[in-house]
Amino acid sequence: xxxxxQSSRYLVKRTGEKxxxxxxxxxxxxxxFWYRQDPGLGLRLIYFSYDVKMKEKGDIPEGYSVSREKxxxxxxxxxxxxTNQTSMYLCASSPGDRGASHFGNGTRLTVT
Amino acid sequence: xxxxxxxxPSLSVQEGRISILNCDYTNSMFDYFLWYKKxxxxxxxxLISISSIKDKNEDGRFTVxxxxxxxxxxxxxxxxxxxxxxxxxxxxxxxxxSGYALNFGKGTSLLxxx
Numbered sequence: 738x739x740x741x742x743q744s745s746r747y748l749v750k751r752t753g754e755k756x757x758x759x760x761x762x763x764x765x766x767x768x769x770f771w772y773r774q775d776p777g778l779g780l781r782l783i784y785f786s787y788d789v790k791m792k793e794k795g796d797i798p799e800g801y802s803v804s805r806e807k808x809x810x811x812x813x814x815x816x817x818x819x820t821n822q823t824s825m826y827l828c829a830s831s832p833g834d835r836g837a838s839h840f841g842n843g844t845r846l847t848v849t
Numbered sequence: 850x851x852x853x854x855x856x857x858p859s860l861s862v863q864e865g866r867i868s869i870l871n872c873d874y875t876n877s878m879f880d881y882f883l884w885y886k887k888x889x890x891x892x893x894x895x896l897i898s899i900s901s902i903k904d905k906n907e908d909g910r911f912t913v914x915x916x917x918x919x920x921x922x923x924x925x926x927x928x929x930x931x932x933x934x935x936x937x938x939x940x941x942x943x944x945x946x947s948g949y950a951l952n953f954g955k956g957t958s959l960l961x962x963x
Contacts, residue, residue, distance in 0.1 A: 741892070770950055779855075779938065779955035780893070795950060827892055837883055838951055840892030 740764070743828050743841040750848050756815040758844050760828030768831045769811035770795075770838060771803065773824040780827065786811055818848045852876045853941050855954035862961050868926040870957050872939030875920065879941040883951065884913060884924045887936045896937075897924070929961045 744759035762769065768787050772780040772795075782795030784803040792803050800822060804812045811830075815822055825845050829838040854873045862868045870884075880901040885893035899906040899913045899922070906913050912925045926933055936958045940951040 746890075768950075772953075777858075777955060780951075780953040782950050782952075785950050829892075837895040837898055839895065840885075842890070842892045 741828055741830055741839050741841040743826075743844050745844050746842065748844060748846045750815075750818050750846065752819060752848060754815075754818045754848075756818050756846065756848075758813040758815075758826055758828075758846070760811045760813070760841055761809050762811075762828075762830040762839070763809065764830060764832070764839065765808065766830035766832045766839075767808075768833075768838075769805065770829045770831075771801075771811065771813045772827045772829065773797070774827055774843070775824050783813065815846075818846075820848050822846065823848045850875075851955070852879075853939055853952045853954040855937075855939055855957050857957050858955070859958040859960070862929045862959065864931055864961055864963050865928045868924075868929045868933065868959055868961065870924040870926075870937050870939070870959065872922050872924075872954055873920055874922075874941050874952075876941070876943065876952070877920070878943040879952070880943045881941065882913070882915060882922050883940045883942075884911075885938045885940060885953075886933075887938060887956070893938055926959075929959075931961050931963055934959055934961050 741762045770785040771783040786805040802814045828841045831838040883898040884896040887893040915922045936956045939954040
């Protein structure tokens with residue numbers, strides 16, 4: 738069965754901290770994505786990667802960076818967390834160009 | 850700019866009846882459309898998809914209809930069950946600056962009442 742695992746379900750961090758969100762998939766998918774979900778805004782794409790060491794900006798990349806050193810792992814980094822980055826973060830992976838994305842259960846990040 | 854729009858934030862339907870969730874898109878480059886279901890505190894779960902070469906796709910109680918000329922798609926759930934109560938997201942993809950990443954609507958919260 739397809740599995741995308743996000744390392745933490747809940748995180749509380751202070752303003753200015755560097756935050757790492759980790760995501761691992763076990764399906765050998767080429768593509769991996771980071772979204773954030775906010776009430777009334779749906780899911781918005783932060784960054785995506787279509788291959789190891791490759792990354793592309795999504796719609797809202799400001800304040801974030803990513804790392805993909807291995808095919809199965811895609812990390813989202815908040816260089817200096819701010820309160821407006823309090824959100825639900827969702828990682829997803831998909832095969833090839835047209836496969837449906839499979840999502841992890843999300844990380845709810847609170848920045849105080 | 851929202852390229853995928855779900856104009857109904859919520860919908861309430863009686864058990865056994867049909868649920869119809871609607872979605873509109875603006876980008877004519879989109880050629881693959883998906884519906885996801887999301888329960889609280891869980892990630893979205895893929896439900897059903899349709900390619901732009903089709904106008905209908907069916908999977909059990911779920912059917913998706915695509916009207917390309919109107920840039921409109923809809924998800925029909927028949928018969929609706931209380932377990933279908935969740936937030937439903939419409940998503941679309943097509944070659945763009947974001948590769949084949951999905952563009953999501955804001956979601957419609959479906960409540961199926963017994």
